[in-house]
Amino acid sequence: MKKFRIGYRTIKTAIGTALSIALAQYFGLEFFTSAGILTILCIQTTKKKSVHAVYTRFVASLIGMAFSFVAFELFGYNPIVLTVMILLFIPTIVIVGAAPGFVSSAVIMMHIYSEANFTLDLLYNELGLMAIGFGVALIVNMYMGDIQKTMDNYRIEIEELYRKIFSEIVEYLENGDTSWDGKELIDAENVLNKAKSLAFKDVENHLTRKENAYYLYFDMRERQLEIIERVLPKITALPVMVQQVELVANFMKDLADHVHSGNTARSFRDKLDIVKKEFAEMPLPESHEKFVAMASLYQFIEEMDQYLEIKQSFKGLKPIE
Structure with a gap:
């Protein structure tokens, strides 16, 4: 009821x-x-x-x-x-x-x-x-309730969910923990749907405005979520753990600690370039299983580069006071 x-x-x-x-x-x-x-x-x-x-x-x-x-x-x-x-x-x-x-x-x-x-x-x-x-x-009808606080709450919620998802990826890479049920992925999708709908309503409440920063922000996060969902199988299906796992885990740990609405994607893409270089300097795999694991990890960091590229194209939002 x-x-x-x-x-x-x-x-x-x-x-x-x-x-x-x-x-x-x-x-x-x-x-x-x-x-x-x-x-x-x-x-x-x-x-x-x-x-x-x-x-x-x-x-x-x-x-x-x-x-x-x-x-x-x-x-x-x-x-x-x-x-x-x-x-x-x-x-x-x-x-x-x-x-x-x-x-x-x-x-x-x-x-x-x-x-x-x-x-x-x-x-x-x-x-x-x-x-x-x-x-x-x-x-x-010229009076419409203020939805700024609600959009900020959605913004905080989605960033916290992304931190949790990245932390679970790190947990798996470092400890092989497979107990995560992926609930945050579903939650993130639901939050983004509600947030985009509310942000679009805010656009409709401004007679001359055709878009707003919040709508662009939630749209950007939605495109990032598509990449996250696409790359997870590459990580969770590693046949064996290889040396490169530590590089990727450290990068993801750093990324998880810096999920926010500002635009620091350029600096993280630079860090990812360093990871790629170190990745390439490591010894070649000795077995087919290690080769598959190494290839999956490399595909993962390439996809994360796209994740960051999407963020880099976004100007960023003002910090929440």
Whole structure:
């Protein structure tokens, strides 16, 4: 059973609905409760979605009034005319990209139908309802809760998971410990999915911004996770332990101690170059099994170079205060 909670979107809907109805009633508009309905239909999860919602509903409502005037005044206010009008109206708003506004426009059209007399007063009344209903929705939707702290928490969580994964790799290389169940890999994927979704919502809450540093950061970490998942079998399937294991283990231990949001990838790629050079200077393997183990380790460090290259292309985030 889900926990009962009242989110800020629910609060905005309640306040916006009451405010719209109060304003419409104050100005003496007919069907004043419909202003609240129009507001409810426009409350969205992000600012960009809110602006788009108001736009599509406003356009659809204007088209709906035009259709209502022509259809009802020319052919009469009866259910058959209403049916034919809706059959023609829906494809029209689909063509102009205002299909999400159908319900809002239907509210306006039903007012006209119920009055059975399209007058200037009725036109002004409906325009007033639209102005209040859509306007209030737009205003209350300009407030969005601060998600900075949540994104920072995701950032800390994913970095801690990466440290744990690297530490488990070191544990295996140094001690041959195979008890790790890989839970952190699943956790990391889940955290990244939630984090990217939240970061995208933050982008949608800035009308002129198309991306943000957090979204780029979590996207970068997701691409790194793909590499980690790809290279793990190369480490966990070593037929024997060879001299090169110590080099790789020391490098991974150092990397695990320095997982953060800044950009130190260049220095670690330099360290990896040193590892590669020392790797190449070591004696050639004496057996097929050692050759396979050495090859797997070399493939591993090449993949880790790609891991660092992805990080190097990222500018980094400001430290968490």
